[in-house]
Amino acid sequence: MGPGLGWLALLMVVPCGLIFTYAFFERGLYGGIDYIWTFENFTRAADPLYLGIFLRSARIALTATAIAILIAYPAAYAITRAPKHWQTALLILVILPFWSNYLIRTYAWIVMLNREGLINGALEGAGVIDEPLPLLYNSFAVVVGLVYNYTPFVVLAIYSSLSRINRETIEASEDLGASTFTTFRRVILPQTVSGVAAGGVFVFVLSIGNFITPDLLGGGRLQMVGNLIYDQFLSARDWPFGAVLSMFLIAIMMVLLFTQAVLAGRASGERTNS
Amino acid sequence: MSPRMPAALKLHMVLFYAFLYVPILVLMALSFNRAGLPTVWTGFSLEWYGKLFSADPIIRAARNTLVVALASTALATVIGTALAVGVETRRQSAALDALLFAPMIIPDIVLAIALLSFYTALNMTLGLHSIILSHVVFNIAFVVAVVRTRMRHFDHSILEASADLGASEFTTFRRVLLPAIAPGVIAGALLSFTLSVDEFIIAYFTAGAGQGSTTLPMQIYAMIRFGVTPEINAMATIVMGVSFALVLIAQRADKGVFTR
Known part of the structure; x- marks a missing residue:
């Protein structure tokens, strides 16, 4: 165990601790750090300009999360209802793109959404539009990219909680005369809250800190927190401020993971109590 | 159902x-398109692949990627497997799970x-070695996750039986535990390799200046x-x-790796 824990301690815990401390120092004149205590980096993060970027990132991440869940839930449900010997193949088809290069999956949407791209081409060919739609380099494209990249994980998370549902609870509900919708709302949905939460937190966390998608599909015009952090480290060379922004990101992530753990704990508690 | x-x-x-x-298949189809542009199909061609293999920066980047992926996978597989076995044979700890x-x-x-700041604070020269060190961090996590799920479906009493019959700890590991978890180890290694080959941001920040360590x-x-x-x-089609x-080989090696 020693080497593994040592590796993670030295190359994950210590570096994260380091940027945590950088957040409290002043930036050096030529980049780098001046070791003078200050809280100025934090007050600067509250500037409306940066607050606006945080809020926009949160809004985009939330939209992507909601859409991903709406697409993933019925897909996961359909997979659990497919014949048993198909289910593994269907799941593997879901995760296969997820394990391929993120840059390429994002680039594929530049090809799909650009002015001469497949979607505009098809719509023009069908005579639906005369002028190509501006589908690329805006928040729409960023949301599409995030949903595309992260929905597979949500399907897996929801599938895993759906497949753990005791089939008899559904039959009991149907035998007692509940409609399909009532059975779904009162029996199935409550038992999959932890799966939805796990998938949702994953999409939200990875979306709000994303750098590649806004950079490539937002055309660099649409800044999100990830791009802001990137700029502080590679172009503005204001490391302490970049460190503060990363801390916010980590804080949001921890709050969400904690909430999700509580939800999952409550769900499993209910299952053992009943 | x-x-x-x-x-x-x-x-x-x-x-x-x-x-x-559809987006992936469109991309792949266009790589064989003579005109090379979206919307119009002008005939089959391998021209773009030829251009790719004659471009020196791309060949060098491919070589760098292979070095980084092989080294970080080898390190992470050994370290991660040991870690997974250690964690699973001890008492549960939420803090450890979180780490x-x-x-x-x-x-x-x-x-x-964080890694860039750390290496800079140590005055370390950046290059392929710093990318390797960094990739091992997340590769360990994936190897541990895959091997741990494999271990949970393993009957631990067999280990006790082996010890009772007088096998040393090392013999038990090599003859009993390792064969049982081998599919997980192989799948973990393949997934690490895939992750490392595809990873961009961490490599970008820890590669240092200059073209020498471009992946x-x-x-x-x-x-x-x-x-x-x-x-x-x-x-894109090749990658x-x-x-x-x-990923498909990993799934064949350890059938439940994605679905357990």
Whole structure:
């Protein structure tokens, strides 16, 4: 165990601790750090300009999360209802793109959404539009990219909680005369809250800190927190401020993971109590 | 479950898989398009692949990627397997679980700047070695996760039986435990390799200045920033083909790796 824990301690815990401390120092004149205590980096993060970027990132991440869940839930449900010997193949088809290069999956949407791209081409060919739609380099494209990249994980998370549902609870509900919708709302949905939460937190966390998608599909015009952090480290060379922004990101992530753990704990508690 | 599936659900499933695969398939098809541009098909051609293999920066980037992926996979597989075995044979600890899970969920931009800050603070020269050190961090987490799930489906009393029969701890590991978890170890290694080959942000931040340690994803990023070109389509097709093949082999090695 020693080497593994040592590796993670030295190359994950210590570096994260380091940027945590950088957040409290002043930036050096030529980049780098001046070791003078200050809280100025934090007050600067509250500037409306940066607050606006945080809020926009949160809004985009939330939209992507909601859409991903709406697409993933019925897909996961359909997979659990497919014949048993198909289910593994269907799941593997879901995760296969997820394990391929993120840059390429994002680039594929530049090809799909650009002015001469497949979607505009098809719509023009069908005579639906005369002028190509501006589908690329805006928040729409960023949301599409995030949903595309992260929905597979949500399907897996929801599938895993759906497949753990005791089939008899559904039959009991149907035998007692509940409609399909009532059975779904009162029996199935409550038992999959932890799966939805796990998938949702994953999409939200990875979306709000994303750098590649806004950079490539937002055309660099649409800044999100990830791009802001990137700029502080590679172009503005204001490391302490970049460190503060990363801390916010980590804080949001921890709050969400904690909430999700509580939800999952409550769900499993209910299952053992009943 | 139930044999009948509502038509709306079936339609959703078809649209969902189309959403996942149409962009990828379009990209792959265009890599063989003579004109190399979207919308119009002008005939089959391997021209763009030829251009790719005669470009020195791309060949060098591919070589760098291979070095980084092989080294970080080898390190992470050994270290991660030992860690997984250690964790699973001891008492459960939520803190330890969180530490092992963290590299998978930390936004990669945060890990990237943290590592860059750390290496800079140590006055370390950056290059392929610093990318390798960094990739091992998240590769360990994936190897641990895969091997741990494999171990949970393993009857631990067999280990006690082996010890009772007088086998040393090392013999028990080599003759009893390792054969049982080997599929997980192999799958973990293949997934690590795939992750490392595809990883961009952490490599980008820890590669240092200069072209010497450019990896394939860094090269792809630079090309995409430059614009849509047929060469990218060709490269994307090769890189995706390799990833898909590795993931499918990992699944064959350890049947439950994705579905347990």
